[in-house]
Amino acid sequence: MSPAHPNRERSTMKSRRALLACALATGLLATACGGGSGDDSGPVTLKFQSLSDQPAAIEATNKIVKAWNDEHPDVRVEVVPAGWDGVYDKLITQFNAGSAPDIVHYEAAGIVPFAVDGYLADLSPYLSEQTRADIPKGILDSVTVDGQVIAYPTELQSYMVFANRKLLQRAGVEIPTGPTMSWEQLREIAKATTKDGTYGLGWGLSSPTAAFMALAPGFGGKYFEGTGDNTTISIGEGETALPELVHTMAYEDKSIMPVTLTQSGSKTLAPFYEGQIAMTVQGSYQAANIAKDAPKGLDWVVLPPLAGPAGPEQAANPQTLSVNIDSEHVEESAEFIEFFTSTENLAALNEADALIPATNSAREALAGKLGSANGWDAILSSGEHLTSAPYLFVDKYAQWKDTVATPAFQRYLARETDAAGLARELEDGWNSISN
Amino acid sequence: MRFLARPARYAALAAYILFLGFPLLWLISASVKSSAELNSLSVNLLPQQWHWDNYGQALERQGLVRSAWNSLVVALTSTALVILIALPASYVLARLRGKVRMAGVAWILVSQVFPVVLVILPLFLILRTLGLSDSLAGLTLVHMTYMLPFALWMLQGYVSAVPVELEEAGSMDGASRLTVLRVIVFPLLAPGIVATAMFGFVSSWNEFFFALVLLQSPENYTLPITLKMFIGGEGKVALGPLAAGAVLAAIPSIVFFSLLRRRLTSGLMAGAVKG
Numbered sequence: 001m002s003p004a005h006p007n008r009e010r011s012t013m014k015s016r017r018a019l020l021a022c023a024l025a026t027g028l029l030a031t032a033c034g035g036g037s038g039d040d041s042g043p044v045t046l047k048f049q050s051l052s053d054q055p056a057a058i059e060a061t062n063k064i065v066k067a068w069n070d071e072h073p074d075v076r077v078e079v080v081p082a083g084w085d086g087v088y089d090k091l092i093t094q095f096n097a098g099s100a101p102d103i104v105h106y107e108a109a110g111i112v113p114f115a116v117d118g119y120l121a122d123l124s125p126y127l128s129e130q131t132r133a134d135i136p137k138g139i140l141d142s143v144t145v146d147g148q149v150i151a152y153p154t155e156l157q158s159y160m161v162f163a164n165r166k167l168l169q170r171a172g173v174e175i176p177t178g179p180t181m182s183w184e185q186l187r188e189i190a191k192a193t194t195k196d197g198t199y200g201l202g203w204g205l206s207s208p209t210a211a212f213m214a215l216a217p218g219f220g221g222k223y224f225e226g227t228g229d230n231t232t233i234s235i236g237e238g239e240t241a242l243p244e245l246v247h248t249m250a251y252e253d254k255s256i257m258p259v260t261l262t263q264s265g266s267k268t269l270a271p272f273y274e275g276q277i278a279m280t281v282q283g284s285y286q287a288a289n290i291a292k293d294a295p296k297g298l299d300w301v302v303l304p305p306l307a308g309p310a311g312p313e314q315a316a317n318p319q320t321l322s323v324n325i326d327s328e329h330v331e332e333s334a335e336f337i338e339f340f341t342s343t344e345n346l347a348a349l350n351e352a353d354a355l356i357p358a359t360n361s362a363r364e365a366l367a368g369k370l371g372s373a374n375g376w377d378a379i380l381s382s383g384e385h386l387t388s389a390p391y392l393f394v395d396k397y398a399q400w401k402d403t404v405a406t407p408a409f410q411r412y413l414a415r416e417t418d419a420a421g422l423a424r425e426l427e428d429g430w431n432s433i434s435n
Numbered sequence: 436m437r438f439l440a441r442p443a444r445y446a447a448l449a450a451y452i453l454f455l456g457f458p459l460l461w462l463i464s465a466s467v468k469s470s471a472e473l474n475s476l477s478v479n480l481l482p483q484q485w486h487w488d489n490y491g492q493a494l495e496r497q498g499l500v501r502s503a504w505n506s507l508v509v510a511l512t513s514t515a516l517v518i519l520i521a522l523p524a525s526y527v528l529a530r531l532r533g534k535v536r537m538a539g540v541a542w543i544l545v546s547q548v549f550p551v552v553l554v555i556l557p558l559f560l561i562l563r564t565l566g567l568s569d570s571l572a573g574l575t576l577v578h579m580t581y582m583l584p585f586a587l588w589m590l591q592g593y594v595s596a597v598p599v600e601l602e603e604a605g606s607m608d609g610a611s612r613l614t615v616l617r618v619i620v621f622p623l624l625a626p627g628i629v630a631t632a633m634f635g636f637v638s639s640w641n642e643f644f645f646a647l648v649l650l651q652s653p654e655n656y657t658l659p660i661t662l663k664m665f666i667g668g669e670g671k672v673a674l675g676p677l678a679a680g681a682v683l684a685a686i687p688s689i690v691f692f693s694l695l696r697r698r699l700t701s702g703l704m705a706g707a708v709k710g
Contacts, residue, residue, distance in 0.1 A: 053667030055492075083664040086647045089552070093648045097559045099568070266672075270476045285671070293471040 044075045044329050046336060047101035049082050051319075056352035064345045068336055075332045077103075095119040095324070102327040103336065108142045108151065109317045109392050115150035116228065121323040122148040126334030131341065134359040138387030139316050145393070151320035152337045153358035155350050157283045158314050158382040159215055160375070161186060161303040162290060167193055167278040179381065180307035183218075183245060186279070190255035193278035199257035201249065202277035204265035208409040209401045211281070212242055213391055214315040218308030227393040233430040235423040241308070243412055244419050251415065261413050273298060284379040288354035291374045302375025305382035314382070315389030318358050356383040396433050404429025459685075465678035466490070473674050489675035490683070493665075499680055501654065502661035507687055509571055509657060510639035513578040517586045517635045518628060520579075525590035526620070530599075543584040555648050562649065569651040577649065578639040586631050593627025594620070629695045636691055658684050 052061045058081070065077050080101055082090065088110060094100035095114065104111070104120075114120055127149050132140070135153060143151040161181075168175055171193040176185055190200025205211065216223060221238035224231050250256040257277050260268045265282050266289075272280045273294050290300060305312045321340060323333040339345070346362035351370070356379060357363045363383050370376040391397050408425040411417045417425065460480060465473060469486040477483070493499050528539050558577055559568060567573030597620055605615040621628075643659040650656055662684060665677035 053664060053671065080651065081653050081664065083660065083666065085663045085666055086644070089555075089644065090648050093555055093559055096556055097563065099559075099563070099651070266474070269474055273474070274476050276476075289470075289474070289671075293474045295471075 043073060044332055046075065046077045046103060046327075046329055046333055047080050048077050048103040048336070049080045049101040049105055051082055051084050051087060051105045052349075052353070053084065054353055057349060060349045060352040064340055064349070067345075068339050075329070075336070077336055098326060100324045100326070102324055102329060102333045104322045104324060105319065106151075106322065107317055107319045108153070109397075111143075111151055111320050111322055112145060112392055113395075115145040115148070115322075119325055120150045121325045121327070121330045121334070122150065123152065123323060123334055123337070124149045126331065126338065127152070128338060131338060131359070134343075134361050136358075136360065136384070136386070138313075139318055139358050141388035142316050142318060142392055143320055151322040152341050153316075153318035153320055154341060154346060155319040155353055155355035156316055156358055156383060156386055157285050157355055158305065158379070158386060159211060159281055160284045160287075160379055160382060161279050161281055161306065162272065162286070162375070163189075163279045163301050163303050164272065164275060164277075165299040165301050167198060167275065171195065171278070175301060176304055178304055180312045181304045182307055183242075186303075186306060187245065187249055187253065187255070190249060190279065191253050194253070194255040198275065199271075199277045200253075200255035200279060202257045202260040202268045202271055202280045203246065204263045204268035204280075204282075205246070205261045205409075205413060206264050207406055208243075208413065209405040212409060213389065213401075214317075215242055215306070215308075217313035217315055217387060217389065218242075218306065218310055220308075220310035222390050224390040224394050224397075227390075228395050229434075231390075231394045231434065233427055233434075235426045238310070239426075240419050240423055243409060243422060247413065247415075247419075250413070269293070272300075279303070284356060284382065285354045287374045287376070287379060300375075302378040304378055305385055312382070312385040313387045314385060315391070316386035317389075317392065318386075319355075356380060356386070400430050400433050404433065462678050463682055465674060466682045467679075468675060470675055486675065489679035492673070492676040493680035493683060498653065498656070499658075499661055499683060502656050502658045503684060503687065505571055505655060506640055506658040506684075509575050509578060510636050513575045513582065513639045514632050514635040516575070516579045517582045518632055521583060521586040521590050521631065522621070522624070522628065525587050526594050526616070528587065528591045529594035539587075543588050546584045551644055555645070558645075559649060568649060569655060571655055574646055574649055574655075574657070577645050578642060581642075581645070582635045582638050586635055589631050589634065590624070590627055593624050593630075597623050633692065633695060637688065640688055 048065065050058075050061050052058045062079060065079050069076050087106065091100065091104065091106070091114065095117075100119070104114075106114075111120070124147075131152075139153050139156070140149070143149060143153050163175070165175065168189065171189075173189050173192050176189075186201070193200040203211075213223065216239060219238045219241040221236075221241065222234070223239055224233055226232055246256065246261075250258060250261060257271060260271065260277070260280075265280075265286065268277075268280050269282070269286065269290065271277045272290075275298075284302075287302060294300060305314075321337045323330050323337070327333055341359065341362075343359065343361040343365050346357045346359055347365040347369070350357040350362065351366055357366060363380050367377060367380045370380075372378075405426060408417070408422055408429065411425075412419070412422040464480050464482065466489055467485050467487060468482040468489075469484060472483055472486075524539075528536055562568040562570075562573040562577070565573070567576065601619055601623070602615050605619050606612075610618065641659060642657075643663070646657045646660050647663075650660065662677065662680050665673045665680060667673075
């Protein structure tokens with residue numbers, strides 16, 4: 001899953017926490033005479049702040065909640081829809097003011113800091129053995145803080161290669177069909193299909209950090225060691241291998257359409273539809289958009305998951321469901337999340353959102369239902385390789401990402417600095433931020 | 436060459452209007468294009484196929500009409516309250532001299548320097564104590580409070596521009612202080628009041644952060660919150676319905692501005708005082 005969206009909000013987290021601490025003192029003073037109210041009679045009502053945004057996903061969420069409410073008349077769940085944009089600010093105010101919902105929908109990269117600050121309940125006692133065994137270890141690790149499971153992972157994305165079958169065949173390229181494909185294969189196919197005004201690859205890297213961080217595990221890249229404040233950065237071959245490969249493909253092979261390096265992933269789909277590029281690297285969820293928007297004559301295929309020298313692993317940043325530690329109904333909330341993440345429900349939700357379920361059983365159920373339609377088989381198989389990444393647990397990561405990494409990667413891809421300069425900028429930038 | 440001057444002026448004006456209006460034209464164009472066309476390389480103002488479904492989706496999906504109504508109620512009420520308070524207060528600020536005025540001006544300036552993120556939590560807690568959190572009344576109060584300093588500052592400039600001689604002339608003719616204000620000063624301030632009201636309305640209509648944090652129930656969401664919900668996680672944007680929603684959201688503002696435009700005249704006081 002792309003960490004680009006909410007992570008940027010973490011950049012000011014520390015300073016905001018300090019500001020909010022001052023503000024909280026003022027507010028508490030102002031409301032010293034205020035009191036809360038509680039109602040112990042009647043059925044329990046749980047507030048579930050949901051960020052589902054696609055119409056089908058909203059419908060799937062409401063359907064799951066309705067099924068729960070029908071089965072549990074004493075514990076009713078009320079969906080409170082909210083948007084992704086600004087959700088960090090909303091949550092930090094809600095948690096500080098004691099008005100956060102019982103069940104919180106967010107993503108690992110955004111929710112971990114709230115767990116570190118003690119706002120989330122430890123769900124370990126409520127996580128059934130069956131569910132625990134069903135979640136791949138790497139994904140469970142991404143929502144585990146200090147040994148406590150602070151969220152249930154629900155939906156994920158991976159980076160996949162979408163290809164124009166006709167252009168590959170016209171270039172005499174055999175379309176890869178194995179369990180994975182290597183980056184070297186991608187490079188060779190891109191070179192072979194770059195001809196007659198067509199580029200082999202388009203990759204929307206206007207904000208390159210998210211993709212480079214997510215794909216780094218395949219090259220053995222970690223970027224960070226340690227957690228929280230005790231973090232060090234290390235930029236070696238594993239970290240620079242992918243940027244260097246992109247650089248080589250763009251400027252030596254000339255097999256990447258240059259303008260796409262300055263565009264977003266979505267913008268890169270237009271030349272793919274027009275046959276100007278033979279392949280494009282995209283978030284897996286784009287399969288649904290391509291199926292909807294591509295011209296009727298476009299014969300497209302999803303290639304097997306990319307594997308680097310260290311394997312096909314990609315960093316996981318799953319969407320999550322957590323429980324407010326101040327909720328009066330932590331146990332009931334956890335029970336609802338167990339219900340929400342059952343195989344059938346998680347499969348339905350991920351199908352609606354065009355994402356990858358966080359549990360093995362839901363992924364298998366979805367694979368059985370959808371087969372190879374719209375590349376689902378390749379996309380779902382990539383879910384097996386998603387793993388935790390150190391950056392999820394690093395304080396000031398988002399600040400480093402926005403102010404250091406993204407400009408440095410952009411400069412490198414624009415040939416304004418070399419690989420050694422890139423590594424130096426990434427390290428020096430981190431050191432200036434963290435010290 | 437002089438015969439070319441007028442056409443050149445019109446051409447320049449047309450180019451300027453096009454420059455200003457093009458984003459709106461593009462927004463309207465996007466609102467009637469299909470998702471496939473919006474994600475293609477074609478660059479055309481007129482859509483290949485008119486796709487009115489975006490408007491249906493915008494209206495159905497997120498309760499846009501309800502949100503627009505909420506925004507309208509909050510914007511009109513907070514604007515009216517701001518004008519009601521700022522008008523007499525700005526007169527005092529502009530006409531009085533001494534420490535009270537200095538303190539007032541200092542308060543206005545200081546109140547502008549606090550970052551929103553600093554005040555949001557105390558505001559949230561205060562509103563909760565008053566039973567006004569998650570309510571349009573609470574949001575109206577917050578918008579009013581936030582707009583008031585700038586409205587005061589703005590109106591005080593207009594009051595200062597009204598010549599004191601006009602008030603003195605009124606007094607010489609036997610008018611009381613209140614009559615002078617009602618008959619002479621406030622009518623002359625009409626353009627300033629309209630400009631301030633427009634500022635207040637637009638500020639409230641577009642305000643996102645307070646509404647995001649203070650409103651918890653979907654039935655209370657204002658338009659900016661609802662429109663933002665067309666932008667999803669993972670960079671997913673329902674561009675067509677978002678554009679359609681934005682076009683619909685602009686209508687009340689356009690109506691409000693059209694109604695007040697005639698009042699926004701400058702030079703009203705030209706020639707009021709000789710010498």
